[in-house]
Amino acid sequence: MKKGYLIPLSFFTLTCVCIGAENKASVDCYPTCTQSQIVTAKNEINAELTFLDSKYSRLEAKANLLENDISVIRFNQRRSQIGTSVKSTATIGNSNDLPAQSGTEELDRLSDRLDELKTEMFTIEKERSSMSAYLDQFVNLVPTELVPQRASRSLNNNPYSDSPDRSLGDADFYYNDDDELVLNFGDFYALLAGVNEYESDEIVDLYEPVQDAKTLKKVLLNNYEFTEEKTILLENPTRSDLLNSLENLAGSIKANDSLLIFYAGHGFWDEKFKQGYWLPADARQKTKASWISNATIRDYIYGIKTKHTLLIADACFSGGLFRTRSAFQADEKLKSTLFQMTSRKAITSGTLTEVPDDSVFMKYLVQNLEKNQSKYMTSQDLFAKFKIAVLNNSPLNQVPQHGVVQGSGDEGGDFIFVRKNI
Numbered sequence: 001m002k003k004g005y006l007i008p009l010s011f012f013t014l015t016c017v018c019i020g021a022e023n024k025a026s027v028d029c030y031p032t033c034t035q036s037q038i039v040t041a042k043n044e045i046n047a048e049l050t051f052l053d054s055k056y057s058r059l060e061a062k063a064n065l066l067e068n069d070i071s072v073i074r075f076n077q078r079r080s081q082i083g084t085s086v087k088s089t090a091t092i093g094n095s096n097d098l099p100a101q102s103g104t105e106e107l108d109r110l111s112d113r114l115d116e117l118k119t120e121m122f123t124i125e126k127e128r129s130s131m132s133a134y135l136d137q138f139v140n141l142v143p144t145e146l147v148p149q150r151a152s153r154s155l156n157n158n159p160y161s162d163s164p165d166r167s168l169g170d171a172d173f174y175y176n177d178d179d180e181l182v183l184n185f186g187d188f189y190a191l192l193a194g195v196n197e198y199e200s201d202e203i204v205d206l207y208e209p210v211q212d213a214k215t216l217k218k219v220l221l222n223n224y225e226f227t228e229e230k231t232i233l234l235e236n237p238t239r240s241d242l243l244n245s246l247e248n249l250a251g252s253i254k255a256n257d258s259l260l261i262f263y264a265g266h267g268f269w270d271e272k273f274k275q276g277y278w279l280p281a282d283a284r285q286k287t288k289a290s291w292i293s294n295a296t297i298r299d300y301i302y303g304i305k306t307k308h309t310l311l312i313a314d315a316c317f318s319g320g321l322f323r324t325r326s327a328f329q330a331d332e333k334l335k336s337t338l339f340q341m342t343s344r345k346a347i348t349s350g351t352l353t354e355v356p357d358d359s360v361f362m363k364y365l366v367q368n369l370e371k372n373q374s375k376y377m378t379s380q381d382l383f384a385k386f387k388i389a390v391l392n393n394s395p396l397n398q399v400p401q402h403g404v405v406q407g408s409g410d411e412g413g414d415f416i417f418v419r420k421n422i
Helices: 021-027 035-082 103-139 209-223 239-252 294-303 332-340 360-371 379-393
Strands: 173-175 181-183 188-194 231-235 258-264 267-270 275-278 308-314 343-348 376-378 401-404 416-418
Touching (some): 035 103, 188 209, 209 231, 209 308, 231 239, 239 294, 379 416
Parallel strands (some): 258 308
Antiparallel strands (some): 173 181, 267 275
């Protein structure tokens, strides 16, 4: 039994904002930037990249039309002696067709214009490459206000204290009397969905996803700061079950809360539309309206305004979903930075390859969640612990993935698992 195929989440369309003189200060702060300046700089650079992508696409479309018209002219020149010609499919010069005998002059004009477009495209490609490298500098930059000054050792330094005059107020983190880092988390929510049984006889049933979801729920409740009240388990959910649950979470979750979304079941990769889908229990083979697109999941991840959201998908997924990050464990100072910044991350069991129903990915994911003894463990830490084990033990050579869910509001932070005092 296989869990099928899933695909990259597509990008959101962003408002194009070029980096002008008024924005220069926030971008030029590198390498000594505050957290606010880093966020502003990344937003500005991403907006410029989006503008460049849009401009490149428009030029590429024009170039394709010109190449088509050039081909038509050359074809018609070859066929003119027998009186046969074809019409252009382009709209160059406000005309839907070109004469069969366009001649060398017209051909030269179109060729010159094509060269101009390709020169512009080449220039944009270089600018995009430069901007992407600049963005990476800010993605990995540690803010100048990384660690607040340790205040006097008193209960008033505890952000959980009822005292209204605590010196750190609602600080994101502080250090206790034992000099241990304490992060000021909100609530932890989890939506865990597993689909074994499909209503349609056209879709093969699975055996493990529901049990995988139950196992993950157990370890989250027993070992980490998740509660029964805020942990939702969906067994064989329909499309409306899944979307209604996401909609309800969007209305309940607060800005400092964290959300973990888990899905195990069939997925499908549509090569024609370059789009991927989750297949809920009521999916029909030839009815896409009964599926859930990756774009829809991405939209909910963007719309549910958490501090941190982590998607774990035990199904085939594309590495193209991510801007991958180095999977090195974070020290205490870095953890405080990753906590402060908003994150939208994903861990998936594979790329565009089949993954087994008896999941090696789930085995080592759960095993490492259970064995962890650290108070704080980022999703990046977790992935680094079990990636090699999955690679070495997968019967289908699956390659697990970790990275940013593009276009969903990630600002460089990371989801953090908080271990209970057990």
